[in-house]
Amino acid sequence: MAEVVLSHLMKSFGPVAATQDVSMTVPDGAFVVLLGPSGAGKTTLLRLISGLDKPDAGSISIGGQDVARLTPAERNVAMVFQQYSLYPHLTVRQNLEFPLKSPVLRTPQAEIDSKVAKVAEVLRISHKLDNKATNLSGGEMQRVSIGRALVRNPSIYLMDEPLSSLDAKLRADLRIELKRIQSDLGATILYVTHDQIEAMTLATHVGVLDHGRLVQFGTPREIYESPLTLSVAQRLGQPRINALPANLFPGAPSGAATIALRPEHIRLGEGQEARVTRVERLGDQTRLHLRYQGHVLVTVADPQSRLEMGDAVAIRPENPLYFDPQGARIARKG
Amino acid sequence: MSAYSVTAPSRRSKLVAGALVLLYTVITLLPLLWIISTGFKTGPDSIAYPPKVFFSPSLEGYVNLFTSRTRATNEQLAEMPPPANWVDEIVRRRNEVITGPSRFGERFMNSVIIGFGSTFLSIFLGTLAAYAFSRFRVPLKDDLMFFILSTRMMPPIAVAIPIFLMFRGLGLSDTHLGMILLYTGVNISLAVWLLKGFIDEIPREYEEAALIDGYTRFQAFRKVVLPQAATGIASTAIFCLIFAWNEYAFAVLLTSGNAQTAPPFIPTIIGVGGQDWPAVAAGATLFLLPVMVFTILLRKHLLRGITFGAVRK
Numbered sequence: 001m002a003e004v005v006l007s008h009l010m011k012s013f014g015p016v017a018a019t020q021d022v023s024m025t026v027p028d029g030a031f032v033v034l035l036g037p038s039g040a041g042k043t044t045l046l047r048l049i050s051g052l053d054k055p056d057a058g059s060i061s062i063g064g065q066d067v068a069r070l071t072p073a074e075r076n077v078a079m080v081f082q083q084y085s086l087y088p089h090l091t092v093r094q095n096l097e098f099p100l101k102s103p104v105l106r107t108p109q110a111e112i113d114s115k116v117a118k119v120a121e122v123l124r125i126s127h128k129l130d131n132k133a134t135n136l137s138g139g140e141m142q143r144v145s146i147g148r149a150l151v152r153n154p155s156i157y158l159m160d161e162p163l164s165s166l167d168a169k170l171r172a173d174l175r176i177e178l179k180r181i182q183s184d185l186g187a188t189i190l191y192v193t194h195d196q197i198e199a200m201t202l203a204t205h206v207g208v209l210d211h212g213r214l215v216q217f218g219t220p221r222e223i224y225e226s227p228l229t230l231s232v233a234q235r236l237g238q239p240r241i242n243a244l245p246a247n248l249f250p251g252a253p254s255g256a257a258t259i260a261l262r263p264e265h266i267r268l269g270e271g272q273e274a275r276v277t278r279v280e281r282l283g284d285q286t287r288l289h290l291r292y293q294g295h296v297l298v299t300v301a302d303p304q305s306r307l308e309m310g311d312a313v314a315i316r317p318e319n320p321l322y323f324d325p326q327g328a329r330i331a332r333k334g
Numbered sequence: 335m336s337a338y339s340v341t342a343p344s345r346r347s348k349l350v351a352g353a354l355v356l357l358y359t360v361i362t363l364l365p366l367l368w369i370i371s372t373g374f375k376t377g378p379d380s381i382a383y384p385p386k387v388f389f390s391p392s393l394e395g396y397v398n399l400f401t402s403r404t405r406a407t408n409e410q411l412a413e414m415p416p417p418a419n420w421v422d423e424i425v426r427r428r429n430e431v432i433t434g435p436s437r438f439g440e441r442f443m444n445s446v447i448i449g450f451g452s453t454f455l456s457i458f459l460g461t462l463a464a465y466a467f468s469r470f471r472v473p474l475k476d477d478l479m480f481f482i483l484s485t486r487m488m489p490p491i492a493v494a495i496p497i498f499l500m501f502r503g504l505g506l507s508d509t510h511l512g513m514i515l516l517y518t519g520v521n522i523s524l525a526v527w528l529l530k531g532f533i534d535e536i537p538r539e540y541e542e543a544a545l546i547d548g549y550t551r552f553q554a555f556r557k558v559v560l561p562q563a564a565t566g567i568a569s570t571a572i573f574c575l576i577f578a579w580n581e582y583a584f585a586v587l588l589t590s591g592n593a594q595t596a597p598p599f600i601p602t603i604i605g606v607g608g609q610d611w612p613a614v615a616a617g618a619t620l621f622l623l624p625v626m627v628f629t630i631l632l633r634k635h636l637l638r639g640i641t642f643g644a645v646r647k
Binding site for chain 2: 050051052071072073077078079081083085087088089098099102103104105148
């Protein structure tokens, strides 16, 4: 395992700048989650680190060594692709053995067998080891694909939305498994996801990308509580943070264009009146869709809430976030 | 994956379809059957009118195909020692004696060497070129691909005279190497185009995964791309072999004594002492076999689906 340092990375595909001046340090043993909308450059960043793509400028070092001239094989990174790319002409076992048998590793057969058995156990694919890779369900393929990375002991694991195609139960199980691997083995993992729960539960650090730029890097808590920009604020939070014109509520600091309210920033039962337009009862919580001065807000009420469509409810912002017209955060006054 | 129709076909449509397939099979196979049966007829049976469907089989045609013979009088035959084997017997019954082997075996081997040699070379070069065109940023890629295709736009025989002169100048006339190069030259454009199509279908993710798994690009090509391109390689190889195996015009023009292939040789069998149809048919039958065997051996690959299901699109 090793620390990975990216410094001033640039990469363009034709006129599209996929990565713009990204500098980031993935500490040894950290679980770094990259968040960002589609096309923000998350996958590009993984490909640059793996060596599949070459940066136009900037440098990457893994474990203190500049890897610019190294091939993907020499970089000793493992990658789980978003599209589970199992070798279709091989069995599950051969797929898992493939990296161990590479000319770089040349693992003895006994060690291969024990590693493959262990990983198959963890991913619950032991009974499928002798199946053709194409005779698996999507979830099984993805597990094998993760397994192909886990059999190795690389400098860093690069994972591109590895759990996105799995069902909820398996996703929850594998999430715990990945976290365990990271904390037990001290593995360094760089992980791309859209899933907030994955980001919040797995990450020791979160990097938020937008249009190829690294907008903010910090602990999940920091990203959630003190987003530097509106777009970062919108990446985390279920339901999504409500962004409204700042002048809708009193008390906006000067220069504020947008007031952003997470459910915990909205106190129900005090202040201005809003109208309930829809109630979603999710069991553990109740989501309220409110109409306030022509704008829609979504917030959370307690599960036993008796509010119904058409009811009036008073709302008051509590420690909201303010952003200027460019979307940059305005520090709370006082 | 196999496809299933939503509704099972009715009994009647099954019968009609079956009858059509049977009819087509008969129409297609009848000439082939006629050639094969003629190979086992005697000379008179082969030209009998009305044609004989049932006849007593004879190996005369095959014996004639593989031997050169000379006529002998009854007195000469009587003075000879008794026939050494069944081949001698068949020949002597017609007042002939064997003077040696014919050149058919040699010509057949030439066809095998040149046909398979040029097929191997076309596939070898074609696969590498197709891979490069498919995966790398080649300057002027489209123009080069069009240039490669354009070499097939003119009928090859149109340049027969220049090629004849070139071959004479280079000492390639009537050599195996010359014919292999010529047939490879004709086949390579087809091979590159077909194989590029097949390799384009193989997602890059597989190679990228292999690169990260610790393999070099060439190892990834060999261990990941080649096995998946097997279907395409097999079908391309069959096309190449069929062309090289059946080619007649250049073989007549450029080969004679040393590297002559079977196609120009088989018709010459007719000329020797009357029209020996059984021998011609025997030659044609044997000539059919290698391509048939080759195709049957590769059938597994041809029938297998070209697309696999392991990459989510």
